[in-house]
Amino acid sequence: MLTLTLKPREERRLRDGHLWAFRDELVAVPQAEPGELVRLVAHDGSSLGTGFYNPLSKIAVRLLGGEVDVADADFFYRRFTSSKVLRQRFLGQEEAYRLVFGEADMLSGLIVDVYGQTIVIQMLSAGMDRRKAEIVDALRRLYPDVSGIIEKNTAQTRVKEGLVLVDAVVWGEVPEVVLVQENGLKLELRLLTGQKTGYFLDQKFNRRVVGSLSRDRQVLDCFCNVGGFALNAAQGHASMALGVDSSESAISSAMRHAEINGLDNCQFVKANVFDLLREHIEQERVWDMVILDPPSFAKSRSAIRGALAGYSELNRSALKLLRPGGLLVSSSCTQLVSEHDLLDILYRESARIRKRLRLVHRGSQAPDHPVLLSMPETQYLKFLVFEVIGDP
Template sequence: MEKIRLRVKKIPRVEIGHLWIFSNELETVPKLEPGSIVEVLTSEGKSLGLAFYNPHSLIALRLLKLTIVDDVLRSIKYRILRAKLLREKIFPNENCYRLVYAESDCLPGLIIDRFADYFVVQVNSAGMEKFIDTIPKIITELYPNCKGIIAKNVTHFRKLEGLENYEKVLFGQIPEEVVVTESGVKYILNFYQAQKTGLFLDQKLNKRFIRRISSNLKVLDCYSNFGGFGLNAALGGAREVTLVDISDTALGYARRNFELNGLKNGNFVCMDALDFLRQEFNQNRKYDLVVLDPPSFTKSKKNVQSAIAGYHQINKFAMRIISDNGFLATASCSMHIDEPTFLHIIEEVAYSQRITLKLIYRGGQAPDHPILLSMPETRYLKFFVFQISKG
């Protein structure tokens, strides 16, 4: 087995459990096949175990927490089983959840989402790509009723790994549409047209909170996609819900999801969310609750400042159209915008608008997206609900 040596005798973050080692931390960058399994040594020759190696990626090594190469496949199966048991403990009566969350489950670059009897696999590391044909066999062993598995390998992260993007059915059949239920809400899913892996499962508990506070409110759901927050607001008793998304296809599914759940109080607007917020402000329209759940505004550190400006804009116009004592629910899924930075943005906007904010709910990604404390990168979702006072 090839051995790769580090430039130093220890890397403090790795010592406490971080699983990535970067290319500039290696003594040399050998020309091995991307995804090769190698043994990692410190500069003094101490073994740190095995890792997936990619000479073309900034994340050159993804530690596997293993010492014997023959254990890799067996370990993948065991760790998927362990992930399954955790999700069943967290959500015992549900069948829509993130089954595997990459490094947090010690499965570098592997994401698996379950939607009842269908599964979506996403691979974001060259090492795990080598097991793409084995993973479906493991899933079907653990879930004998599985009807279909699809790979949705179309991500920014694959490009960083030098991997091609593609979608393909790995097992069984994936119908054009399926109906699934999450937290009592029915959704029509089209795995071929859905963003990312399907539903935004990371917002599961946050959507439930929106349902709890929506009774008799006039609600605006921006960046609504298939209507997750809007549906929960309507089922929570909102008197009116407006859903805004730039995708006419996504809005079409949101409209059908309202119908599927027997809801008739939805308005659907195909428009850029910021343009719609500006329009509502200019026309002096008011809402009791505005939900902002935009896509990531930056996928790299170099674009953080433009992302901050984007969050400033959407939150400023949202605050302007919220009635006194109304509510702002605002989220960021940008990994490079940490919680203190995001809160500071909201505070600055509130100060500029002479608005007082009362934090009533602090959320994040659902527990089926567990956070590895030694890897801040596994924590990405920030979600806050504020009551707004303009007096």
């Protein structure tokens, strides 16, 4: 096994539990097949564990959380079994959940989502991509009733790893529509053509919170995708829930979900959220709850300033539409924007338009997206609920 050595004083972060060693932290970057299993040692020769090496990537070594000598199907089966036990402990018998969340499950560069009898995999590193057959074999052993496995390897992260983009069925058969339930709602997911791995499972518990707060409220769900928050609000007896998204296919799916769940208090419209919010302000419309769940606004540090400006405008516009006693649900999946950043935006924007806010709930990603404390990169989802305080 190839041994790679860190430069002096570069090991502390890794000894504390971080799983990435960057290329510029290595004494040398030898040529090797991307994805090769290597041993990483500190400058004094002490081992930091084994992991997958890619000389083409800025993240040169992705550690596997220990001394792994062989990364075969048995290795993945043991890791997947451990991950499944954790999910069952917190989610019970949920049909749709994330089985593997990369680094948080000590499997850097691998995502596995389960949707009933269909599994979606995403390999974001050369080490995982090289072991696709072993991963599929382990999943088939762990889930003997699985009917099909899809790889949704379309993330641009793969390009940085020197990998091609692929979107295909890798084993078995996958129907055009996969039926699952979440929070008592029926969902028809088009995993072959849907975004990312098919559905935003990380908001599972937060959608439940919205449902519990929606009774008799008029709810505006911005960036609704296939209906998640709006559907939960309607199921929670909202007087009316309106979902907005710029994707025609997402709106079509959301309307179908309202139909199959018998929710006649739920509507959906295709529109640019920023434009729609401005129109509602001009029309002096008011809402009892506004939900903001936009896509990530920043993939790199150079984009943070623009992201903060986007969140500021969104939250300011939403606040203008809320009546006293109304609820602002503000979420961010941008890992580079912290909860402190989001709270600061809400403080400044509410003060700017003279509205008092009271934080009544804070949430994060669901337990099937656990956070590895030594890797802040695994904590990304912020979910805040504020009440607009009227005059006493």
